[in-house]
Amino acid sequence: MARHNLYDSEDEISEKTPKIPFRHLKSFFLEVSLITSFSFEFFRQLFRKGFEFSETAKQSYKIGYNSLPLVAITGFIMGLVLTMQSQPTLKNFGAEAWLPAMVGVSLIREIGPVITALICAGKSGSGIGAELASMKVTEQIDAMEVSGTNPFKYLVVTRVVASMLMIPVLAVFADAIGIFGSYIGVNLYGDISFRLFIVQVFEKVEFMDIFPAFIKTFFFGFAIGIIGTYKGYNAENGTEGVGYSANSSVVIASLLIFIIDLMAVQITSLFSY
Amino acid sequence: MKTQTGNKLKLGVFVTLGILLFIIGIYFVGKKQNLFDTTFGLRAVFKDVSGLQPGNNVRFAGINVGIIDNITILNDTSVRVDMQIQQDVKKFIKSDSRAVIGSEGIMGNKILIITPGSSGRIVKSNAFIATTAPINMDDILKNLKTTIENAAVITEDFSKITQSISSGKGTVGKLFMDSSFAKDVDQTVTNVKKGTQGFQENMEAAKSNILLRGFFRKKEKAKQEQQKENEAAKDSTSKTKKRRK
Numbered sequence: 001m002a003r004h005n006l007y008d009s010e011d012e013i014s015e016k017t018p019k020i021p022f023r024h025l026k027s028f029f030l031e032v033s034l035i036t037s038f039s040f041e042f043f044r045q046l047f048r049k050g051f052e053f054s055e056t057a058k059q060s061y062k063i064g065y066n067s068l069p070l071v072a073i074t075g076f077i078m079g080l081v082l083t084m085q086s087q088p089t090l091k092n093f094g095a096e097a098w099l100p101a102m103v104g105v106s107l108i109r110e111i112g113p114v115i116t117a118l119i120c121a122g123k124s125g126s127g128i129g130a131e132l133a134s135m136k137v138t139e140q141i142d143a144m145e146v147s148g149t150n151p152f153k154y155l156v157v158t159r160v161v162a163s164m165l166m167i168p169v170l171a172v173f174a175d176a177i178g179i180f181g182s183y184i185g186v187n188l189y190g191d192i193s194f195r196l197f198i199v200q201v202f203e204k205v206e207f208m209d210i211f212p213a214f215i216k217t218f219f220f221g222f223a224i225g226i227i228g229t230y231k232g233y234n235a236e237n238g239t240e241g242v243g244y245s246a247n248s249s250v251v252i253a254s255l256l257i258f259i260i261d262l263m264a265v266q267i268t269s270l271f272s273y
Numbered sequence: 274m275k276t277q278t279g280n281k282l283k284l285g286v287f288v289t290l291g292i293l294l295f296i297i298g299i300y301f302v303g304k305k306q307n308l309f310d311t312t313f314g315l316r317a318v319f320k321d322v323s324g325l326q327p328g329n330n331v332r333f334a335g336i337n338v339g340i341i342d343n344i345t346i347l348n349d350t351s352v353r354v355d356m357q358i359q360q361d362v363k364k365f366i367k368s369d370s371r372a373v374i375g376s377e378g379i380m381g382n383k384i385l386i387i388t389p390g391s392s393g394r395i396v397k398s399n400a401f402i403a404t405t406a407p408i409n410m411d412d413i414l415k416n417l418k419t420t421i422e423n424a425a426v427i428t429e430d431f432s433k434i435t436q437s438i439s440s441g442k443g444t445v446g447k448l449f450m451d452s453s454f455a456k457d458v459d460q461t462v463t464n465v466k467k468g469t470q471g472f473q474e475n476m477e478a479a480k481s482n483i484l485l486r487g488f489f490r491k492k493e494k495a496k497q498e499q500q501k502e503n504e505a506a507k508d509s510t511s512k513t514k515k516r517r518k
Contacts, residue, residue: 057281057284058277058280060284060288061280061281061283061284064284064287064288065280065283065284065287068287108298168291169287169288169291169292170291172291172292172294172295172298173290173291173294175294175298176294176298198301202298202301202302202305203305205298205301205302206302206328207299207302207303210298210299210302214295
């Protein structure tokens with residue numbers, strides 16, 4: 001009997017196997033379409049009158065100010081480690097004088113924004129997802145709707161705007177603290193004045209390094225906010241759904257950050273040559 | 274409510290600091306690109322800019338004083354380079370200054386170097402200055418090739434010469450390789466020694482000759498007188514010194 005069942009199930013699997021990728025693709029495209037329409041809804045609600053300034057400020061405080069210690073420590077360590085890792089190679093070339101410039105450019109262009117975005121996707125993205133999901137499964141969102149408040153405006157728009165505005169600021173902090181960490185890293189090997197270090201850093205940094213990096217952090221912030229709120233807003237299956245929302249919002253937001261980064265570097269190279 | 278105001282204050286400080294850092298960064302980059310300084314234009318026409326790009330530095334007396342603003346191709350043999358130079362170095366750039374394209378080290382960026390001129394007149398804004406063609410790496414290699422070819426010919430000749438020397442051919446070969454030459458030299462030295470000895474004897478004989486004796490005596494007397502005078506002078510100076518003491 002057991003054997004028969006085994007065969008049965010195997011038959012079932014072999015029948016369904018070719019369909020599994022398509023089923024995944026189908027759910028993927030469905031997810032993309034839902035996120036897109038959720039984003040459109042966000043912009044529609046954003047430009048309606050009655051913006052929740054106070055709530056946005058509160059969310060900004062949570063996303064921005066509360067993430068600062070984490071971002072600062074990460075930025076500092078990234079600057080320090082990058083310097084210490086590149087120093088032996090550059091020493092072989094006899095190009096140690098380029099160390100500040102190299103670390104400065106790589107921090108400002110890439111590492112500062114991306115590390116900040118990833119940290120915030122982990123910290124704020126999961127927080128937003130879990131918070132909204134628990135509100136959804138305990139039917140608080142429905143209650144808000146009944147009481148006449150626009151839950152989308154109050155919960156989604158404020159959080160997305162807050163994360164869009166705060167990630168760039170955090171990235172600037174990460175850059176600055178990372179460069180300071182690099183200064184300490186350079187001083188582990190030799191002795192260089194802070195002024196010379198800053199001059200050497202900005203010797204190679206151009207506007208085409210700063211602005212694209214700054215602009216892409218807005219998109220990083222948007223991705224973190226929109227994915228977190230989408231996953232939370234559409235949570236299902238009770239308490240289990242809360243964990244799933246928090247988890248998937250981090251995963252998808254991180255992935256989106258890398259995709260946006262890839263697109264940003266393509267667009268930047270298009271303009272710079 | 275109180276904590277909320279506190280939070281808002283913290284958020285305000287946080288955002289202000291962030292924006293401030295951003296502005297400082299922009300200022301540093303802008304300062305480098307002369308965005309916030311008053312500048313004046315200078316132009317130069319090159320045949321070949323060898324990879325110079327807009328944004329490269331312009332140097333005068335080893336200091337970065339400006340950037341390349343624009344590079345436009347005029348025709349097949351001339352490229353116009355527009356520079357933006359800081360206004361405060363204008364008074365040092367003379368009208369006969371020259372522009373040369375150089376590079377920052379072997380792997381570094383290209384730079385435009387303005388060499389100082391010697392005329393009294395200061396350069397005008399948007400004026401064209403003379404240029405010196407940059408040294409092309411290909412030309413260097415070409416020259417190097419002829420040098421190497423010449424060196425090959427020279428070393429070949431030299432090896433022929435050393436060969437003939439070692440086999441004792443020619444004058445130099447004989448000098449180095451023939452032992453009879455050394456013997457001849459030895460003989461010559463002996464002859465010279467004998468000759469000088471004979472000459473000395475002849476001189477002694479001349480001194481005792483009647484005709485020449487007077488001449489030699491006069492010479493001796495003059496010598497003695499000179500000596501006496503010297504001694505007298507010495508005495509007088511020593512006396513004066515003693516008196517002073």
